[in-house]
Amino acid sequence: MREEREDRCGSRVIHRDLVEAAKDSALSAGEREGLADLFKALGDGSRLQILWALTQRELCVCDLAAALGASESAVSHQLRLLRSLRLVANRREGVVLYYRLADEHVARLIRLALEHVRE
């Protein structure tokens, strides 16, 4: 069961062919970073609440803050992050900025994840 052992360079490998196969089909650095940034953005309770609220309808910053029970500054910081990843977009009406989801992907991701969370 140990025919393919190797030990040089301090990195132990039991199944060399499987390691090579895994490396071949690995995510590219760009894909990895893009995925990590996307999931990181979703991996926070406040941002999840923001995005979930925006699933229903567009909302302005202070309504979002009121709905979450968070400060407007905190919400604004989060929205900036979400905007930089193009997960949300906004529309100005006078002094008020209305935020909405930039596309359907995020909503689908959250709904799919909810299925898993609910077992």
Add this chain to the structure above:
Amino acid sequence: MREEREDRCGSRVIHRDLVEAAKDSALSAGEREGLADLFKALGDGSRLQILWALTQRELCVCDLAAALGASESAVSHQLRLLRSLRLVANRREGVVLYYRLADEHVARLIRLALEHVRE
């Protein structure tokens, strides 16, 4: 456009009805935490590589470490996190532990997210 203004308790609200609607359909605390934990687990390059490799076939710890170019200790720590969230499961064969995805949800989440990342 400002008929529903309110200002008490320092929390400004422009559209009171929309805020109430958002609160009504908000995620429960449990859902929020479950989702955040799940997405947080996916929001890391190393864990993504591990999970992506496991979408193809089960692998043991040191092969995973070799495929990622990471230390076995680091991989083991990540696997413990993933195991605690029931995202991966393992099978022992002698001294060697083979890890696999616990179910199809994670793979589907990553594939869906990849679609978004690839624009």
Add this chain to the structure above:
DNA sequence: TGTATATTTGAGCAAACATTCAGATAGAGG
């Protein structure tokens, strides 16, 4: 029983992060 191997564990540390606070913009209306 003793050694070797695969993996786990815990402490410690540096980097990344979320929130707060105070102050800066930017549009609306007088």
Add this chain to the structure above:
DNA sequence: CCTCTATCTGAATGTTTGCTCAAATATACA
């Protein structure tokens, strides 16, 4: 031009997180 309001921004802070290193398990095998 001045003020008000909605939002943004940057610095500071306390917390979380991912890694490393050293040491502990656990199983196989002599």
